[in-house]
Amino acid sequence: LRSPFYKTVEIYATGIRNSVGMSFDPKTGHLWFTDNTIDSFESHDVPEEVNYAPIPDLDFGYPFCYGCCILDPILNGTCSIGVVPPAISLAPRSVPLGIRFCCSDNASVFTTSFRGDLFVYVNT
Numbered sequence: 001l002r003s004p005f006y007k008t009v010e011i012y013a014t015g016i017r018n019s020v021g022m023s024f025d026p027k028t029g030h031l032w033f034t035d036n037t038i039d040s041f042e043s044h045d046v047p048e049e050v051n052y053a054p055i056p057d058l059d060f061g062y063p064f065c066y067g068c069c070i071l072d073p074i075l076n077g078t079c080s081i082g083v084v085p086p087a088i089s090l091a092p093r094s095v096p097l098g099i100r101f102c103c104s105d106n107a108s109v110f111t112t113s114f115r116g117d118l119f120v121y122v123n124t
Contacts, residue, residue: 014059015058015062015084017035017037017063018036018037019036028054032087032118034048034049035062037067046067047091048092048093050087050090053084059083064079065078067085067089091122095122097122097123100118101117102115
């Protein structure tokens with residue numbers, strides 16, 4: 001891969017279809033990200049995903065499988081051993097557009113109860 005901004009670009013994970021939001025856990029530094037999947041297959045509504053990648057080189061299944069082992073009927077896909085299932089499955093077509101951990105140390109009283117929680121913004 002080439003980038004005008006960086007001399008080298010690293011592929012961190014594979015099998016991701018359309019990730020719009022990502023956030024790093026402020027406590028662990030681990031990556032969490034959303035994945036907008038396809039709308040549906042004839043016999044399945046395909047869930048949207050929140051994925052967790054604490055280490056590099058994980059495979060999240062796309063284009064062969066979605067969610068927790070929904071196979072792509074066109075590609076005759078298989079969910080091979082080692083495909084990482086979503087950490088959280090969201091409603092089909094909920095369109096997760098952002099993800100963020102709460103909150104800074106100087107957060108308001110309202111947000112102190114949510115400190116360290118993960119928020120996912122969806123467009124339903």
